[in-house]
Amino acid sequence: GTSWGLGGTCVNVGCIPKKLMHYAALLGGALGDARHYGWDVAPPEQHNWTYMAEGIQNHIKSLNWGHRVQLQDRKIRYLNAQGSFLDEHVVRSVTKAGKEIDIMAEHIMVARGARPALQPSPRASDHEGRLEPRVPWLKRCLFLSRLVVGASYVALECAGFLTGFGLDTTVMMRSIPLRGFDQQMAHLVTDYMESHGTKFLKKCIVKKLEKLKDNQIQVTWENRELDKEEMGTFDTVLWAIGRVPETSNLNLEKVGVELHPTTQKIVVDAKEMTSVPHIYAIGDISQEGEERPTTAAIGSARRAPPSLPPAVSWTLIPLQVPTTVFTPLEYACVGLSEEEAEQRHGLDHIEVYHAYYKPLEFTVTERDASQCYIKMVCLREKDQRILGLHFVGPNAGEVIQGFALGIRCGATYSDLMKTVGIHPTCAEEVTKLKITKRSGLSAVITGC
Ligand SMILES: Cc1cc2nc3c(=O)[nH]c(=O)nc-3n(C[C@H](O)[C@H](O)[C@H](O)COP(=O)(O)OP(=O)(O)OC[C@H]3O[C@@H](n4cnc5c(N)ncnc54)[C@H](O)[C@@H]3O)c2cc1C
Ligand SMILES: *[C@@H]1O[C@H](CO)[C@@H](O)[C@H](O)[C@H]1NC(C)=O
Secondary structure, three states: OOOOOOOHHHHHHOHHHHHHHHHHHHHHHHHHHHHHOOOOOOOOOOOOHHHHHHHHHHHHHHHHHHHHHHHHHOOOOOOOOEEEEEEOOEEEEEOOOOOEEEEEOOOEEEOOOEEEOOOOOOOHHHHHHHOOOOOOOOOOOOOOEEEEEOOOHHHHHHHHHHHHOOOEEEEEEOOOOOOOOOHHHHHHHHHHHHHOOOEEEEOEEEEEEEEOOOOOEEEEEEEOOOOEEEEEEEOEEEEOOOEEEOOOOOOHHHHOOOEOOOOOOEEOOOOOEOOOOOEEEOHHHEEOOOOOHHHHHHHHHHOOOOOOOOOOOOOOOHHHOOEEEOOOOOEEEEEOOHHHHHHHHOHHHEEEEEEEOOOHHHHHOOOOOOOOEEEEEEEOOOOOEEEEEEEEOOOHHHHHHHHHHHHHOOOEHHHHHOOOOOOOOOHHHHHHOOOEOOOOOOOEOOOO
């Protein structure tokens, strides 16, 4: 039902274009930094969206092609067609041209993903043509002011790179940023964005969208903090209020596959099996227990399907799944948030080590490092096992990836203290964490 090539959301409209756009926006900032290091970069820097989009699209096409070749190499037959169940062993596939092929199978795996949710607002339908249910892929980017509705990682990442390209960008959030993530860290992320030009409308809910004569969109919202209605005009509105699993039009009810009553995701067990023993579900469409949504999707997609030999198959412990939010100042974490650790173990049984550090590269450019922060949550007793590690700063994902191995292997605070830092890096600051929150001492690191 999409016009994408092989690879699904991540390749076509998710992780890949998003990360590249994030990088493109960071390069814009780096141009400014470069001057402090002696490069004669003449202002004004102009960003050409079309040029960037073409480059990224070309890379995506090469990935689409690569996936196709891999399927061929493995002798997997690929049908570019929409599938649904005829009965519990037969899937009907229908091509765009209407050609039908029925396939009978002993085992069936559903990996249909999720699609963006649009707010069920009575007036929103007038504007569906202008709503972009994905990373904005406009050929040209002439729109000046953008409203991003939502405060999930997708919303903040998009708002971050749009701001980075010099576009007037406002984020409207209903309640808290990055729900499910450590809230102290989440606020550092939004503080940094705010101080770098992204506007925030907090505690606000969209009430109405109206198209004006000049094609602008007039948005009316309820400001819950001030308890009044407010209005603004934007050139584009981007909904990033969540994603819904693609469980409709599959005839899942007919074959008896159970859906989660609230999320509508396919309920699976630890081996990805649905309520029908020979039907499996993986990825964004499935749900096991109450995992954090993003980590669940990544983890479950990586877990080996049950048909693989036991050596390859492993059980994923959600807490060991590292993740990164690619906002202008990145945030990566693995394990428990401070809130979760407190809830599970009690305030008296956890120790939180933290530090405000300054990346070396920020010094010469005199860049503000107020939000560069590391926090590690440990058990307080005995060897102080590490429960969670949180890092806000440049290349956060690259920093946390390696530590995720340590935490998966049960690393303790004393293991970390015996780990030699690589000087000078931001990651080494993790190996030097000494100040506990409990002590109340300043966590600002000074000196080299
Ligand atoms: C903007 C954005 C940024 C993201 N960034 C990251 C990130 O940085 N890191 C990360 O780990 N995750 C990221 N994600 C999440 C990631 O993209 C998803 O978790 C992942 O793609 C889920 O994979 P999936 O295979 O379950 O589903 P999808 O990738 O959505 O694939 C589903 C596929 O099924 C096809 N399909 C649907 N219905 C049918 C049907 N009836 N018949 C045949 N085919 C069908 C679709 O066309 C699609 O190709 C991001 C998501 C978004 C939206
Ligand atoms: C932006 O790039 C496109 C594609 O390469 C090109 O056609 C266009 O002229 C460029 N625009 C400007 C203003 O340079």
